[in-house]
């Protein structure tokens with residue numbers, strides 16, 4: 001097993017953001033995590049990558065600082081509970097955050113360089129992989145990234161995450177705000193990344209598209225896992241469709 005989340009509970013003050021969440025992933029999988037807005041999906045990705053604990057440590061003693069975090073996260077058999085976010089990233093557990101966030105004032109190439117800061121010696125091979133996957137980024141290498149289209153910026157955000165050599169890449173809502181054709185293209189790339197051997201945890205609003213790519217899925221609602229299993233079975237389940245997927 002590559003990732004094992006065991007009974008994870010997160011609260012910010014009195015708000016229970018995650019409630020006893022458990023989740024498992026094997027190496028090579030493309031797993032979908034879906035659920036309504038505010039369900040806790042981003043919080044789960046941030047907890048897995050050490051950022052909730054970073055919040056807790058940096059905001060302790062401030063008004064926002066009353067953060068509770070219980071449960072265990074194992075990655076490649078190693079307990080992540082006491083590792084800092086950068087140490088978790090160094091082990092290959094990488095987050096591509098929501099609302100695509102390249103450094104807008106930097107060029108495409110500068111963004112990709114920033115992504116490779118942990119492995120400067122492997123810059124050449126990493127960028128070759130990213131350019132092979134996204135030829136558009138190669139064409140636009142010297143463009144200021146904030147001037148590119150939404151779809152191109154999302155590709156850059158994923159490209160930058162790939163520069164840090166992920167073993168498991170968590171992608172948070174990559175298709176939000178993209179036109180249908182751009183979205184379709186992006187999902188094809190996501191599939192390709194997985195076929196290149198990178199394990200993916202995909203958080204998406206577009207359940208149908210996301211479940212079409214993944215073999216397994218988890219549904220999160222109000223901070224709890226309410227269903228999990230084979231993606232096609234979940235899509236066929238009437239209760240799941242009506243209650244959680246709005247289909």
Ligand SMILES: Nc1ncnc2c1ncn2[C@@H]1O[C@H](COP(=O)(O)OP(=O)(O)O)[C@@H](O)[C@H]1O
Nearest residue numbers: 012015017035036037038039040041042043044
């Ligand atoms: N830093 C924070 N402090 C307090 N509440 C938060 C914080 N971040 C998120 N929340 C709340 O936690 C809930 C889950 O948020 P989030 O994980 O972003 O959900 P999702 O990604 O599924 O839309 C929401 O109600 C949100 O308002």
Ligand SMILES: [Mg+2]
Nearest residue numbers: 041042043098
């Ligand atoms: Mg979110």
